[in-house]
Amino acid sequence: MANSKGKRRRFGAVRKLPSGRFQARYQGPDGLTRSAPETFASQTDADRWLVRKEAEIIDGKWKNPDDKVLFGVYADAWFKERDYAATTRERNGSALRLHILPTFADLALSEITTPQIRRWRAVLLESGVGEPTVAKAYQMLRAILNTAVDDEVIQRNPCRIKGAGAAKTAERPFLEVTEVFQIADAVPARFRVLILLAAFTGLRFGELAALQRHDIDLDRRTVAVRRALAETRTDGIVVKTPKSAAGVRTVAFPASLAESLATHLAVYVKPGRDGLLFTGARGGLLRRNNFRRLWLQALKTTGLGDVHFHDLRHTGNTLAATGGATTRELMQRMGHSSVRAALIYQHLVNGRDHAIAAHVDEQIRKVRPAESGDDPSGT
Incomplete structure (x- = not known):
């Protein structure tokens, strides 16, 4: 493949589009040629993206962008595999059903971002859901996505909101x-x-x-x-x-x-x-x-x-x-x-x-x- 200046590249290709932006393309391990999901302001940015993509392939971390795992499907399987006590299963199942799936069920795991999670949490709090309940839902979402990282479905957990998994609870009385x-x-x-x-x-x-x-x-x-x-x-x-x-x-x-x-x-x-x-x-x-x-x-x-x-x-x-x-x-x-x-x-x-x-x-x-x-x- 050649770049926009006619030089041969060892991996992938970059071309300048009529809009003035640059497009990066590469051949995946499956033999199909794919384009980067976004265009770049400069050829240097496109080159850097290709370097990272090549490293993913070499390290065995490349994921087929056409294989999108929906959060709802993954979360359902994740929940069934948990060895919860009866009351914990009921409580966590309620949190998943009422507070997490309505927002994320139809999203691909790879599409969930930190800003989306931040907005989701803010909406729950603004709608009157108690802080302890929101904190528990966040903990559960984070746990699901941590497992997705371990399963190499995603590379990074987007649950990165400091303190979101902790809730202040009133100190209970000590009886005489x-x-x-x-x-x-x-x-x-x-x-x-x-x-x-x-x-x-x-x-x-x-x-x-x-x-x-x-x-x-x-x-x-x-x-x-x-x-x-x-x-x-x-x-x-x-x-x-x-x-x-x-x-x-x-x-x-x-x-x-x-x-x-x-x-x-x-x-x-x-x-x-x-x-x-x-x-x-x-x-x-x-x-x-x-x-x-x-x-x-x-x-x-x-x-x-x-x-x-x-x-x-x-x-x-x-x-x-x-x-x-x-x-x-x-x-x-x-x-x-x-x-x-x-x-x-x-x-x-x-x-x-x-x-x-x-x-x-x-x-x-x-x-x-x-x-x-x-x-x-x-x-």
């Missing part, structure tokens, strides 16, 4: 021990221990709802978390093992709760190893929505205001931290994923987990000495 007991005493008696375990062990609602009789060891004062309950619109209630290995753990509970737990097991739990620790009014699985009515009534009774059930977990985490728990101990106690897989399974053999529970126990005894059966008068 006295407030925990106020709520525990305000709910029906069969759920009193549910409140206390949530606050003083940091277990999640789904983990508590899936506990069985054999998960409680009154002698060792431990709760074994082996499964969790999840509720979705599509699948209903699902009981399964925690998604991450870190979620399978054994947590020590304060000695002050031992008597309350023993009474609860005797009164409210069916005989047999598999008897559910907490059930609904008719003996079935404990549903979050059904319990929410009782929770809101308890808040109204106690006057504690805007408190979420999950704030009990935050309370337990904070109590453990103030007791001197290390980051590793907190991750084990709370069921957080660890950077080291070994930490997920190991049990703390140095007594620190019980020391944490003992610290929580001290906080309880300060305000409720009778909880453990002690005589408040000291006699």
Whole structure:
């Protein structure tokens, strides 16, 4: 091929168009001759484009511009391949369907640009979509396009908006021990221990709802978390093992709760190893929505205001931290994923987990000495 001045080129050709701009053409690995998608103001610019295109072919990174992979098709396959927990799949599927696909589904992956993503994000915020939801949608879009880069469908991820994947969330309240007991005493008696375990062990609602009789060891004062309950619109209630290995753990509970737990097991739990620790009014699985009515009534009774059930977990985490728990101990106690897989399974053999529970126990005894059966008068 020759350029506009008649010189032979080693790769491609450049010619000057009647408009005065320059066109670059080259032969692809498939033997077909193609033109650059745009023209250039100078021959030098066209030459540089050809150099880059030749480098792509030599490095094996050349993509056929006629093979356009639509974002919607790619994202659908990407989503199906994710090993999400049931609730996460439902939440992320909603974000993809409602906030991402309407804008990008019919675009080729290679056509999506940073300015387009910036406009998309701005429109979502302007339309009243909450910042946390927009941040989650951006995170998901970025993850999909990161995979597209790994699959060599595109060369660069256009999600390059600094801070777009982070959302400021209001700090949730930390309950005082006295407030925990106020709520525990305000709910029906069969759920009193549910409140206390949530606050003083940091277990999640789904983990508590899936506990069985054999998960409680009154002698060792431990709760074994082996499964969790999840509720979705599509699948209903699902009981399964925690998604991450870190979620399978054994947590020590304060000695002050031992008597309350023993009474609860005797009164409210069916005989047999598999008897559910907490059930609904008719003996079935404990549903979050059904319990929410009782929770809101308890808040109204106690006057504690805007408190979420999950704030009990935050309370337990904070109590453990103030007791001197290390980051590793907190991750084990709370069921957080660890950077080291070994930490997920190991049990703390140095007594620190019980020391944490003992610290929580001290906080309880300060305000409720009778909880453990002690005589408040000291006699």
